[in-house]
Amino acid sequence: MEIISGVNSHTTQANKVLKNTYMLLAVSLLPTLLGAWIGVETGIMKSMGTLMTFIVFLVGAFGLMYLVEKNKNSAVGIGFLLAFTGFMGLMSSNLIGSILGMKNGADLIMMAFGGTATIFAAMYFLATTIKRDLSSMGKFLFIGVIMLIVASIANIFLQSSVLMIVLSLLAMGIFSAFLMYDINRILTGGETNYISATLAIYLDVFNIFTNLLSLLGIWGGDD
Secondary structure, eight states: OHHHHHHHHHHHHHHHHHHHHHHHHHHHHHHHHHHHHHHHHHOGGGGSOHHHHHHHHHHHHHHHHHHHHHTTTSHHHHHHHHHHHHHHHHHTHHHHHHHHTSTTHHHHHHHHHHHHHHHHHHHHHHHHHOOSOOTTHHHHHHHHHHHHHHHHHHHHHHOOHHHHHHHHHHHHHHHHHHHHHHHHHHHTTSOOOHHHHHHHHHHHHHHHHHHHHHHHHHHHOOO
């Protein structure tokens, strides 16, 4: 009976974390949209060069992520999380602005939203179907992200459109796997803090969406 009680307690806790994570994730999309709108309307990101934009992104993103994790056990952590999602929306404004400049830009953005939602549903299904702990995937996925960052820095100087496409495809694959991994961690009790969980899943979804949108702009854009 104690074993059954322990299992039920674990399941209840995991479901509570997952519910709170999804609620905070939905709220976090509002600052993202606001940041993107401000960026598109003001063109503030266009005034920076590609290298400077990348530096601002790295400093701002990692700085805010550090503050979120440092304050994840208090309401202050939520504030930093929303600031982070607003910053990410601002950083995506160049991409969104360029897509909206296309004749079918609005359709491409809706397609990217739909594709991201489909990937999310598929990864959630896999995470709930695969019962075993997937924590061993973490280090390999992290190495993949580091390689993506290094290759992205190199492509700032190389300006290779082929490499950009390859990196976007790889990023979609890596962050889709990360999404399954992060949901699985919640379900298996590896992540019990909903603020940290929201940050992780937000990053997965954001990267899937932006890379999918980039590919749709390249392959399906109508100038």
